[in-house]
Amino acid sequence: MRTYTNPVFDYARPAELDGDVPRRPVAIAGGGLVGLTMALDLARRGVPAILFDEDDTVSYGSRSVCQARRTLEIWDRLGVAQPMMEKGVTWNEGHVFYGEERIYTFNLQDHPAARFPAFINLQQYYCEEFMVRRAAAEPLIDLRWRHRVTALEQDGGGVRLTVETPDGTFVQPCDWLIAADGVRSTVRQLMGLDFEGQVFADHFLIADIVMERDWPAIRRFYFDPPWGPEDSALMHKQADNVWRLDFQLGPDIDRDEELKDENVIPRVRRMIGPDTPFEIEWTSIYTFQCRSLERYRHGRVLFVGDAAHQVSPFGARGGNGGVQDADNLGWKLALVIGGAAGPALLDSYDAERRAAAAENILNSTRATDFITPKSPASKVYRDAVLQLAGAFPFARTLVNSGRLSLPKRLLDSPLNGPAELDGAIRPGDPVPALPVRCAARPEATHLIDLLGGGFVLLAFGEAPALDGMPAPVEVLRAPGDVADADGALAAAFGAQNGGHVLVRPDQHVLASWRRATAADVRAVLEPVLDPEAKAA
Incomplete structure (x- = not known):
């Protein structure tokens, strides 16, 4: 690639080949976006992990480029969001075109004072490189490059991994294995597991090109673009003047032929104009796949990211969903390993993230059906919607160019407690x-800066601070500890007249009360924290 040179990370002959192999609390298979997020999250919670990756570099090609606000919030907590923000291209706005007409625009930034934009565009290789640099400086993370898991066996107490390296093979025992090894997951194959779902016939070409244009950084989606012959196309600006172009190719193609420069270049020129200089950076062809494992927890093995589920790229739900998997699993596994919770807590990871994957798959399937109609009738419907959308706002809600990634609302979580406040946040x-202010933590500018370590009880207005709280719960009063000058925070929870809101370590609300007691809080935490649990 012209604008990026893949780093090569150092491989070292493993000491395990020469002597004892210490048992590890957590082993992670896969050092991509999700595996690195997982390792950083566990380290922040005091849990050491060994991470095996069969390669010695980051991903090749831009791949997952749209990093959503919730992902940036998670990465900020892990200390890696700042370089991504500095390098990435910020965008909040999208434009939808039909033929030669721009039929409408939309803005995804629903909180003007939010800490992060709706999205940044940043190539996956940069995100991974920033996280590798951060992980390499973390003493609780042991990064192992060119280490490939080739076999595994588990019992009720842990997992034994056979790990192959250039210098030989060793057996690594661990208490828990996290499979973050992607779409072609070796762990999934070794366990004889397969996806359930749908693979669509249509193919799309990615062409990353380098060009200098002062076009604004917005999402551009084209239905029946006038330059043709594609039925749809997409354009995003990335870092380093790299532009991502996606072209719909149809179901019956010769992949090798379509990837040849003599076929890619004319498509690009028709889209950007014949006189714009550009260079091809990277090309790839993908198909829509909307599939998932039936379960994400298999004893002591836990699946995250693309190893657990696949969604079509439109909507930016793949990488972002995988990062949220890691965010959901990290605090739960840390509690189990630390002995504050029993292994059954991990079943809530399975329930919550399978529900999130089902939502992503549903949205991706609907987008696929709209973008690539499968019958004359569905094509007539799609075109009618697009024709109406230019003049009638109601029709725009029916246009589906990919419902863009949003954090999953875990409204049906088995962990949820009472919902007594009537705000929008449940x-x-x-x-x-x-935005908030906190005298004890002047560096905190937003509510999320005060959350994400452990359980936090927000006490609004005249609500009592609740003496006798369980040890893991921190109490923050608003106003008091937290300044909520305009009342926006209280209003969001429906706590203008007081109330209590209990927040999980992953910044999701666990329960809300008009007036709570310490006993109420303990009752909600009972399914989460097990005083009889042993370190596992």
Whole structure:
């Protein structure tokens, strides 16, 4: 590639080949976006992990480029969001075209004072490189490059991995294995597991090109573009003047032929104009796949990211969904390993993230059906919607160019407690990224800066601070500890007249009360924290 040179990470002959192999609390298979997020999250919670990756570099090609606000909030907590923000291209706005007409625009930034934009565009290789640099400086993370898991066996107490390296093979025992090894997951194959779902016939070409244009950084989606012959196309600006172009190719293609420069270049020229200089950076062809494992927890093995589920790229739900998997699993596994919770807590990871994957798959399937109609009738419907959308706002809600990634509302979580406050934010929702001030932590600018370590009880107005709280719960009063000058925070939870809101370590609401007691809080935490649990 012209604008990026893949780093090569150092491989070292493993000491395990020469002596004892210490048992590890957590082993992670896969050092991509999700595996690295997982390792950083566990380290922040005091849990050491060994990460095996069969390669010695980051991903090749831009791949997952749209990093959503919720992902940036998670990465900020892990200390890697700042370089991504500095390098990435910020965008909040999208434009939808039909033929030669721009039929409408939309803005995804629903909180003008939010800490992060709706999205940044940043190539996956940059995100991974920033996280590798951060992980390499973390003493609780042991990064192992050119280490390939080739076999595994598990019992009720842990997992034994056979790990192959250039210098030989060793057996690594661990208490828990996290499979973050992607779409072609070796762990999934070794366990004889397969996806359930749908693979669509249509193919799309990705062409990353380098060009210098002062076009604004917006999402551009084209239905029946006038330059043709594609039925749809997409354009995003990335870092380094790299532009991502997606072209719909249809179901019956010769992949090798379509990837030849003599076929890619004319498509690009028709889209950007014949006189615009450009260079091809990277090309790839993908198909829509909307599939998932039936379960994400198999004893002591836990699946995250593309190893657990696949969604079509339109909507940016793949990488972002995988990062949210890691965010959901990290605090739960840390509690189990630390002995504060029993292994059954991990079943809530399975329930919550399978529900999130089902939502992503549903949205991706609907987008696929709209973008690539499968019958004359569905094509007539799609075209009628697009014709109406230019003049009638109601029709725009029916246009589906990919429902863009949003954090999952865990409204049906088995962990949720009472929902007594009537604000927009309910148990299961992520907390809003609203601005606050905190005298004890002047560096905190938004509510999310005060959350994400452990359980936090927000006490609004005249609500009592609740003496006798369980040890893991921190109490923050608003006003008091937290300044909520305009009342926006209280209003979001429906706590203008007081109330209590209990927040999970992953910044999702666990319960809300008009007036709570310490006993109420303990009752909600009972399914989460097990005083009889042993370290596992």
